Amino acid sequence: MSKERIQIAPEFYDIMPPEYQDLVNKATYGNESRGWKDIGTSKELIEEHSLCAGCPESMAFRYILASLPNAEDTVMVGSTGCTSLVFPHVALHNIHSLFGNQNAIASGLKRALTVRFPGKIKDVVVLAGDGATVDIGLDMTLQAWFRQEKFTTICFDNELYANTGGQESGLMQKGFVAKMAPMGKSFEKVRLPEIARESGCHYIVNCTVSKPSLIEKVVKNAIYVAREIGPTYLQLYTPCILEIGKNSMEGLQEMRDSEKPTERFAYKEYVSEPAKELLAEIAAKEKERKAAAKQLAAQGA
Ligand SMILES: Cc1ncc(C[n+]2csc(CCOP(=O)(O)OP(=O)(O)O)c2C)c(N)n1
Numbered sequence: 001m002s003k004e005r006i007q008i009a010p011e012f013y014d015i016m017p018p019e020y021q022d023l024v025n026k027a028t029y030g031n032e033s034r035g036w037k038d039i040g041t042s043k044e045l046i047e048e049h050s051l052c053a054g055c056p057e058s059m060a061f062r063y064i065l066a067s068l069p070n071a072e073d074t075v076m077v078g079s080t081g082c083t084s085l086v087f088p089h090v091a092l093h094n095i096h097s098l099f100g101n102q103n104a105i106a107s108g109l110k111r112a113l114t115v116r117f118p119g120k121i122k123d124v125v126v127l128a129g130d131g132a133t134v135d136i137g138l139d140m141t142l143q144a145w146f147r148q149e150k151f152t153t154i155c156f157d158n159e160l161y162a163n164t165g166g167q168e169s170g171l172m173q174k175g176f177v178a179k180m181a182p183m184g185k186s187f188e189k190v191r192l193p194e195i196a197r198e199s200g201c202h203y204i205v206n207c208t209v210s211k212p213s214l215i216e217k218v219v220k221n222a223i224y225v226a227r228e229i230g231p232t233y234l235q236l237y238t239p240c241i242l243e244i245g246k247n248s249m250e251g252l253q254e255m256r257d258s259e260k261p262t263e264r265f266a267y268k269e270y271v272s273e274p275a276k277e278l279l280a281e282i283a284a285k286e287k288e289r290k291a292a293a294k295q296l297a298a299q300g301a
């Protein structure tokens, strides 16, 4: 795990685009403690995006990319929707799948990487909207969980089909009226985190993306557990500010309001017994690593 993967041959250095030179010189690849705090000071794996200005999905994307524990050896699998507009701008391996097929593609990919690179850590992370994860792709989502495929599924839940103008989705709230669903949703929001638990996921979190440190923690946990044990699922509320007619600051407030204890995005977490053991081991090792680094720094001072 290092920047060796992205070295530029000296003969070509001066003709490479400045963005690529920047990536080689300032990326956080290989830095064990990379995280959201690097945003703004190191080369980010996403700098531009083609989402609406201030869309919470764009914040969520930044936090997730900054938190990947093994970015240079991670492949992300996207699906059609607003999220897919970001993938062409990210400095990370990624695959666009047909709408709804993302968990099937990720299953094959993870298995192929395991065979092709034995002994190497290769993480696979699916990132798709609620329409792709729950409605059209539900079969693929569930089958990957039933089969205990070792990758993380992240759903950007904006409670509707945003990219096609605002149709009803299974994760939409009961009674919500969208631009292209004028009758109002007639049944409750599907409880996918509960279904994920019953379908074999080992680490599940339901929350908003209002707190970058929380997103960093849950993304790392989800990836570590998927690597060693089995499927993991994160359902992140990223409200569509275009649909609800809010600006970016109001979008942030919308998330804060929705994460209150009685609301639908109050923080919820499930960790299976084997996942608990693994996360405790990782936390102990991390503590040791930080103590050793502190000691080294003190000796050098
Ligand atoms: C196979 C297929 N079916 C339908 C569509 C049309 N389509 C494109 S995006 C989209 C909705 C995406 O909704 P969601 O997954 O919630 O993502 P969002 O745009 O809300 O982030 C649909 C139905 C398509 N592109 N391909």
Ligand code: SF4
Pocket: 051, 052, 055, 056, 057, 082, 158, 162, 163, 239, 240, 241, 242, 243
């Ligand atoms: S339509 Fe909604 S979800 Fe899509 S980019 Fe715009 S604000 Fe974000």
Ligand SMILES: [Mg+2]
Pocket: 129, 130, 131, 156, 157, 158, 159, 160, 161, 162, 169
């Ligand atoms: Mg959606």
